[in-house]
Amino acid sequence: MYALLWLFDTLVQILIYILIASAVLSWLVAFNVVNVRNPIVSQIGEFLYRVTEPLLRPIRNLLPNLGGVDVSPIILILLLLFISRLLHEFVPAQTYGVAG
Template identity: 45%
Template sequence: MSGLIAVQQIIGMLVNVLIMLIVIQFVIGLLFAFNVVNQSNQFLMQVYNSINSLLDPVLRPIRRIMPNTGAIDFSPLVLILGLNILLIVMNAVIYG
């Protein structure tokens, strides 16, 4: 049973890191969208592109399934909800 708890904690930590990356991507995107930071800022642009390259393989299948909503991309929200549902189900299975 302690092995399952360790796996659950590792998956929980990875989910938290993924959610933090989604939030950072969102905030940097807002900074660019509202011209708080210029896109010529090489550091932020590199961080944004790196996070996009990490998250794109996870978000792409969600974007294919979801309807096109125009300028607003709801796939990060769907991913966060799905990851939290996964954690809830894992906790229910382990701690039953």
């Protein structure tokens, strides 16, 4: 069971890094620091969009319009960390054979 918890934590950390990279890239594109016509930047942006958009879209649908501010990545990161901490509360007690 501990191996599954480790795998989940690792996937959560990778997803958090991808969410941060997606947010940073969107800022760099918005401020014209990087050019989206560059094929490498375009491929990276497309990858980040395809990975993050299915997770962020339901959150965006629930949030009110905040203008140009998108807080859905922050909410998703907090939700992932909450689920991870919640699993850590229950799994170690069963993993190590501690009654309770």
